[in-house]
Amino acid sequence: MFEISVIVPVYNRSELLRRALESVAAQTLPPDEVIVVDDASSEDIREVVAGIGLDAARVLRLPHRSGPSGARNAGICAAKGKYVAFLDSDDQWTVDKLALQMEHLLRSGNFALSCTAYHFHNGDGSGTVRAFRTGEFRTPDLAFGCGLSPGSTLVARRQIFDEVGLFDTRLARLEDWDWLIGAGKKYSIGIVNEPLSHIYRSAPPDGRRVVCSCRRIRSRHKQTFRNFGVRYSLRFSAAIHHEIAVARFNDRRYLASLRSFMISITIYPFRESSFYSRIFSRVMRELFR
Secondary structure: OOOEEEEEEEOOOHHHHHHHHHHHHOOOOOOOEEEEEEOOOOOOHHHHHHHHOOOOEEEEEOOOOOHHHHHHHHHHHHOOOOEEEEOOOOOEEOOOHHHHHHHHHHHHOOOOEEEEOEEEEOOOOOEEEEOOOOOEEOHHHHOOOOOOOHHHHOEEEOHHHHHHOOOOOOOOOOHHHHHHHHHOOOOOEEEEOOOOEEEEOOOOOOHHHHHHHHHHHHHHHHHHHHHHOHHHHHHHHHHHHHHHHHHHHHOOOHHHHHHHHHHHHHHOOOOOHHHHHHHHHHHHHHHHO
16 A cells, blocks of 8 residues: 555646656655646656656646646545645755654644745745644644645655545636635644645746635635634635735736725725735836746
């Protein structure tokens, strides 16, 4: 019986996929299987995988585009491991990522899934380490959004997906946030506060698809956060409007973005000072670019 299955969804991105798989091959705790889910790429993904020399790797090619959720779901259904670990094709792991995260999971005994701190890299070469104040997250901690980046830091028991469900294929974006909100109702999410992944900012998605996803997530989970109290309800609503503001900003709809951003901070202005400085820096970079 396999113990750890790594799931790497990919659509083209051959060169980036090579970097991601090399970081899997370098793990001090090698996974038992690596499932590269080829989401109907036009590039030769099998050739890239074969060139890495990962004996545990296999390619699962989908006949039609399924999107990030569909590709991950296909990998989950095919996985034989007790645990599944996720890695986006444009990211990479540190060499001890699986070893330290599995040690944390097994030692604690309290967690069935976990995420880690990570190095975040902007497209301009700048970056930062994103860590968290607590060693445990539940659904209320996700009201302000999904900074956990589970697409490349999440390790979870395979059985959780049988209990909680798979990723929602109707969501073009933010499917990770949606799934963790549901999972956090039943399970605590253990946090390894050591940066064990490198997350790279990719090209922004179509803003309209993000807005549609935000509206679906709001409709699905607004009552959940209301049940936790006014503060969490306001945080969740503010987070939704913030995601919409970012999507419209990326589409260069600056006035619409400003309107959504003002709604967000009006609903819940109590943010860390670094939040406002990050927003200001992002706006300045874009305007002067």
